[in-house]
Amino acid sequence: MIIELLFSPVFAILNRLVVHIPVGATLPSWSLDFANLLSKGLMFFPADVWFVVIGNVIFWMMAHMAWAIIEWLYKKLPGVD
Numbered sequence: 229m230i231i232e233l234l235f236s237p238v239f240a241i242l243n244r245l246v247v248h249i250p251v252g253a254t255l256p257s258w259s260l261d262f263a264n265l266l267s268k269g270l271m272f273f274p275a276d277v278w279f280v281v282i283g284n285v286i287f288w289m290m291a292h293m294a295w296a297i298i299e300w301l302y303k304k305l306p307g308v309d
Contacts, residue, residue, distance in 0.1 A: 266278065
């Protein structure tokens with residue numbers, strides 16, 4: 229019940245945002261292609277495996293990008309290298 233109390237405002241805000249999406253809005257073609265590809269993958273592996281794999285890939289991509297930005301910043305400092 230506490231979790232429901234915490235998440236009910238979040239879901240209410242999301243619901244209000246979704247209502248404002250026009251009825252005739254369509255998804256771009258690349259997202260439909262990705263959904264079709266993902267549905268084929270779901271035939272072989274369960275959804276939780278895909279969530280973990282996609283989450284790990286996104287995490288490691290962001291970690292590498294963050295490290296590249298940090299490295300770029302400290303190499304810009306004079307006298308540090």
